[in-house]
Amino acid sequence: MEKFDDLPLTFADGSGIEDQNEDMARSRKKVVSDRKAKYFVKAASAPTAGSGSMLAGAEEDLKAGSTPKPRSRRLSQTLASREGFGDLVEVTHPSRPASDIILSRDSAYTLLGVANEFRRGDEIRRHGLNVRSKMLFCGPPGCGKSMCAEVVASELHMPLVVARLDAIIASHLGQTASNLRKLFEAAKSRSMVLFLDEFDAIARARSDATEHSEIRRVVNSLLMMIDRFEGRSLLIAATNLEEHVDRAIWRRFDEVVVFEKPSKAQIRRLLKIKTRNFRADFDISRFAERFEGMSYAQVERTCLSAIRTSILARESSISEQAFVAALEHESRRSRIENTILD
Numbered sequence: 544m545e546k547f548d549d550l551p552l553t554f555a556d557g558s559g560i561e562d563q564n565e566d567m568a569r570s571r572k573k574v575v576s577d578r579k580a581k582y583f584v585k586a587a588s589a590p591t592a593g594s595g596s597m598l599a600g601a602e603e604d605l606k607a608g609s610t611p612k613p614r615s616r617r618l619s620q621t622l623a624s625r626e627g628f629g630d631l632v633e634v635t636h637p638s639r640p641a642s643d644i645i646l647s648r649d650s651a652y653t654l655l656g657v658a659n660e661f662r663r664g665d666e667i668r669r670h671g672l673n674v675r676s677k678m679l680f681c682g683p684p685g686c687g688k689s690m691c692a693e694v695v696a697s698e699l700h701m702p703l704v705v706a707r708l709d710a711i712i713a714s715h716l717g718q719t720a721s722n723l724r725k726l727f728e729a730a731k732s733r734s735m736v737l738f739l740d741e742f743d744a745i746a747r748a749r750s751d752a753t754e755h756s757e758i759r760r761v762v763n764s765l766l767m768m769i770d771r772f773e774g775r776s777l778l779i780a781a782t783n784l785e786e787h788v789d790r791a792i793w794r795r796f797d798e799v800v801v802f803e804k805p806s807k808a809q810i811r812r813l814l815k816i817k818t819r820n821f822r823a824d825f826d827i828s829r830f831a832e833r834f835e836g837m838s839y840a841q842v843e844r845t846c847l848s849a850i851r852t853s854i855l856a857r858e859s860s861i862s863e864q865a866f867v868a869a870l871e872h873e874s875r876r877s878r879i880e881n882t883i884l885d
């Protein structure tokens with residue numbers, strides 16, 4: 544707990560940290576408001592009221608000059624294409640504040656630690672130690688893996704380079720390995736968050752009986768690439784089929800961050816965040832229980848659907864009736880999805 548507090552932690556109103564003691568939340572909030580004017584990455588589309596930076600503390604680092612400096616030529620899709628890996632990736636510059644994401648205490652602690660180390664990597668390297676830079680995100684769909692990759696890139700002011708698996712996995716497996724190599728080489732020479740989504744598709748267990756020996760070779764080269772991955776980039780791989788990921792690959796990551804379905808308290812917080820710009824004219828938090836078992840994405844979809852209905856009905860707030868209708872629709876959809884997937 545003490546260690547946790549040592550981190551320059553400034554999630555908005557303590558968001559993302561479960562069971563938070565109120566005093567801690569208040570003092571963090573103060574740090575946020577003192578610093579936010581300068582260091583917040585404002586979301587272009589997402590509202591940022593009360594937001595906080597996952598990486599606050601940047602202030603001291605900027606002064607000390609130890610924050611990795613943005614490269615003069617910012618990586619763009621065009622530049623990536625010119626350098627020969629553009630068709631394998633999608634380059635974006637997300638601007639997503641940390642205050643929008645709700646994380647468990649454990650995940651928040653891990654992510655803050657890695658981000659903090661990354662920013663002050665030089666100090667750690669000077670002592671002959673490695674900086675943690677490889678993370679595996681796992682957990683069910685709609686629980687924040689992709690969103691978190693965006694938040695990390697946004698907060699660290701780095702481009703998010705999303706590997707396009709359809710382009711990487713070639714019918715010639717030799718080509719797949721060479722495509723992966725291109726990506727890892729690119730991440731060595733430029734600062735980026737390299738995001739390998741649906742990682743299980745490449746990192747299938749070598750013992751998988753349905754796969755032949757060639758794919759094992761791809762997995763073996765991937766093992767080496769991950770081992771040698773270092774420098775000024777972060778590697779994030781994500782999967783919702785973690786049991787398919789080869790154990791040896793799993794071990795290569797510095798951190799494994801688990802994204803789970805939201806608890807009742809987290810659902811309440813999400814409902815509040817999602818209706819902060821278009822409010823409900825009733826106490827929305829009492830519906831939290833009815834969302835249990837759903838993902839964050841499903842809770843969000845319900846709120847957005849109720850908001851849309853209210854706008855079309857020329858209302859200036861969400862009515863309970865519109866919300867209940869959206870919730871029932873989402874529950875039905877969820878039941879159908881569960882039946883199909885089971």
Ligand SMILES: Nc1ncnc2c1ncn2[C@@H]1O[C@H](COP(=O)(O)OP(=O)(O)OP(=O)(O)O)[C@@H](O)[C@H]1O
Nearest residue numbers: 643644645683684685686687688689690783839840
């Ligand atoms: N932990 C969270 N906190 C706040 N909002 C969330 C969270 N998780 C998901 N959301 C909302 O749901 C949307 C979809 O989530 P996201 O794409 O990150 O899911 P995912 O875990 O990557 O799923 P998949 O496994 O299907 O790729 C996000 O853009 C965000 O709006």
Ligand SMILES: [Mg+2]
Nearest residue numbers: 688689690740
């Ligand atoms: Mg995703």
